[in-house]
Amino acid sequence: MIAKQNVENRYREVFEGEPSHIVRSPGRINIIGEHTDYNEGFVLPTAIDKAIYVAVAKRDDDIIRLYAEDFNAYFEIARTEIHPVEIGWPNYILGVIHQLQLRGARLGGFNLYVNGDVPLGAGLSSSAALECATGYALNVLFDLQLERVDIAKIGQLAEHTYAGVNCGIMDQFASVMSKAGHVLKLDCRDLSFSYTPLELGDxxxxxxxxxxxxxxxxxxxxxxxxxxxxxxxxxxxxxxxxxxxxxxxxxxxxxxxxxxxxxxxxxxxxxxxxxxxxxxxxxxxxxxxxxxxxxxxxxxxxxxxxxxxxxxxxxxxxxxxxxxxxxxxxxxxxxxxxxxxxxxxxxxxxxxxxxxxxxxxxxxxxxxxxxxxxxxxxxxxxxx
Structure with a gap:
């Protein structure tokens, strides 16, 4: 787990200012239910204690400036010129911005710092966690009044359109909607869901x-x-x-x-x-x-x-x-x-x-x- 203080300190070093919000969005596991999602069946995921952390603050111009700790890399683009880019990691963030703008969200420029401890390439949905952390952070930063389910759907569409991965909704849904000590039984037909206690004991x-x-x-x-x-x-x-x-x-x-x-x-x-x-x-x-x-x-x-x-x-x-x-x-x-x-x-x-x-x-x-x-x-x- 990455300490909030570490994220704050790194944001200050990278952007020479204070973050206004820090959001944590977790990776996920699926207890059972594979290849059921695209057949309108059920899945049984839950979030885990490995997450993506995003720190954000508004800018007084129209520039979006990103920094990814994992890649030690900056990326910058004007808010009015959002498009998919050749470098992989910014697309998960840009895709979310694009979806918000399609919905008529009034965004300004902002700085966004991202770090995380979701193991990459292990199938724990670090990409969904990044999309959902971004969506949630911008929702708070610009007071967009989005529901949690909206943030999950926006993340999924961002993955389809900007990352080019035609994923189901489970990863984003689990990242946003999970509750500690429970699994999430999600109906992939209508997105209805219920929580079942996960009491593991010994x-x-x-x-x-x-x-x-x-x-x-x-x-x-x-x-x-x-x-x-x-x-x-x-x-x-x-x-x-x-x-x-x-x-x-x-x-x-x-x-x-x-x-x-x-x-x-x-x-x-x-x-x-x-x-x-x-x-x-x-x-x-x-x-x-x-x-x-x-x-x-x-x-x-x-x-x-x-x-x-x-x-x-x-x-x-x-x-x-x-x-x-x-x-x-x-x-x-x-x-x-x-x-x-x-x-x-x-x-x-x-x-x-x-x-x-x-x-x-x-x-x-x-x-x-x-x-x-x-x-x-x-x-x-x-x-x-």
């Missing part, structure tokens, strides 16, 4: 980062999405009311898809069953049954690996390795697939021992470092 959430990102990810994502849409079309011939896999049951897939295309059937069944696992996980949390939650995580990984086929040998190895320990209740790959992290439900007192045992074995097998990330569910975007 257990903790440990992420294990494979440090691998296979190039398969984007083409596989497009193929899976197409398979899901094809399955819905086959069902729709018999059930016109079916507009997404959210409206489809396993029985419908058995009757109308299985005999036509086994692969499409398997991919669609995974998504339908993943929504069921998510609901079972929520019930387990309400009952305080962490063992049942862990079973759903292991089962979700089997589905992602063998049915949806978005895992990889590194992810499968990590899940198989921890499965033998009674102190690990559950584990699965987290995110789109082909790399990134596994999420593990581990006895708190066993975490360090597990990391010490697993790290050399993984590194010897794959020739890659293994990064362990301990996370604590936390509040969403807030003014410090």
């Amino acid at each position: 257990y903790a959430i440990l992420l294990l980062n494979t440090n691998v990102k296979h190039s398969l990810a984007s083409s596989a994502y497009n193929n899976r999405r197409a398979a899901c849409e094809a399955g819905v079309q086959l069902v729709k011939q018999h059930h016109p009311e079916a507009n997404s896999l959210r409206d489809v049951t396993v029985d419908m897939l058995d009757n109308f898809v299985k005999s036509i295309d086994e692969d499409i059937y398997t991919k669609c069944r995974f998504v339908v069953e993943e929504n069921g696992r998510l609901n079972a996980a929520c019930e387990a949390l309400k009952q305080g049954d962490l063992e049942e939650l862990g079973k759903q995580l292991f089962r979700a990984h089997e589905g992602l690996s063998e049915e949806y086929e978005v895992s990889c040998s590194e992810l499968d190895f990590l899940v198989d390795y921890v499965r033998v320990f009674p102190e690990v209740l559950g584990a699965r790959m987290m995110g789109g697939g082909f790399g990134g992290c596994t999420i593990n439900l581990v006895k708190r007192s066993f975490q360090d021992l597990l990391i010490d045992r697993l790290t050399p074995v993984y590194e010897e097998k794959f020739g890659l470092p293994l990064t362990a990330i301990k996370v604590v569910p936390s509040n969403g975007t807030e003014l410090l």
Whole structure:
């Protein structure tokens, strides 16, 4: 966690003035529910104690001046000339400004300093955290009267238009809307949501980062999405009311898809069953049954690996390795697939021992470092 004082001090050094507001917006994990978002299903994220910090103050001209601590880099542009740029990091901020201006927001020039401790490239949504921190900070700075859900939607559109990533709403929604000690059950069809207590007791959430990102990810994502849409079309011939896999049951897939295309059937069944696992996980949390939650995580990984086929040998190895320990209740790959992290439900007192045992074995097998990330569910975007 980065101290507010450090952010304040660095803003003073960089911009030779006082920040008027400091905002913290967290990264996120998803407990269960992968590849359900673009099928109008459910996801179960929560924010974590790793965040992006933004400090802002108004200027008396029309210039927007940015500084990113991670890159030790300035960027400057006139407010009236906002456009996507070649350098990557400013686009997440500029995209938010662009969306605010499209909504008629009256902005002036400002200085913005950004720093953070969300591990980059681990699938913890540092980009969404930056978008939401920016949106929230400008909302306060210019008194724009935006609702939290608006800030999440603006962040998503910024990612689509300026970063060129056609992401779902989960990352931004979790960053802005999370509540400490709870998971957020989000309905990706209508954005309705509810909070379920996440009481871990003697257990903790440990992420294990494979440090691998296979190039398969984007083409596989497009193929899976197409398979899901094809399955819905086959069902729709018999059930016109079916507009997404959210409206489809396993029985419908058995009757109308299985005999036509086994692969499409398997991919669609995974998504339908993943929504069921998510609901079972929520019930387990309400009952305080962490063992049942862990079973759903292991089962979700089997589905992602063998049915949806978005895992990889590194992810499968990590899940198989921890499965033998009674102190690990559950584990699965987290995110789109082909790399990134596994999420593990581990006895708190066993975490360090597990990391010490697993790290050399993984590194010897794959020739890659293994990064362990301990996370604590936390509040969403807030003014410090």
